[in-house]
Amino acid sequence: MINTQMILGFAIHCILALITSIEPEYPFIPYFFGIVVVFNIIGLMLIKTGKTRPGAMVFLISSGLLVPIGLIGAMGARKVLDKLKKDEFLQNDA
Numbered sequence: 001m002i003n004t005q006m007i008l009g010f011a012i013h014c015i016l017a018l019i020t021s022i023e024p025e026y027p028f029i030p031y032f033f034g035i036v037v038v039f040n041i042i043g044l045m046l047i048k049t050g051k052t053r054p055g056a057m058v059f060l061i062s063s064g065l066l067v068p069i070g071l072i073g074a075m076g077a078r079k080v081l082d083k084l085k086k087d088e089f090l091q092n093d094a
Contacts, residue, residue: 001052001080002044009063009073010040016069036062040073047080056080 017033020026039062046055056077063073 002047003076005076006073013037
């Protein structure tokens with residue numbers, strides 16, 4: 001249930017982490033991006049293992065830390081959560 005926005009957001013976060021790791025002037029910034037990438041990975045792995053709601057929430061929160069570029073991944077995670085809510089509603093309604 002991982003959508004393309006989440007993959008694109010994850011790729012952008014990885015690229016930003018690599019680019020900032022080259023900058024010696026601000027050594028703490030790569031750690032911040034690295035933490036976000038680690039939590040993105042945790043969220044994606046949770047989704048892959050069937051724990052979609054917690055995984056999407058972890059991905060959403062970690063992507064939200066990188067405003068404005070993190071909004072791409074956050075919107076993708078939000079779509080996953082909306083689809084889960086819609087599917088649950090349709091199952092309860094039927």
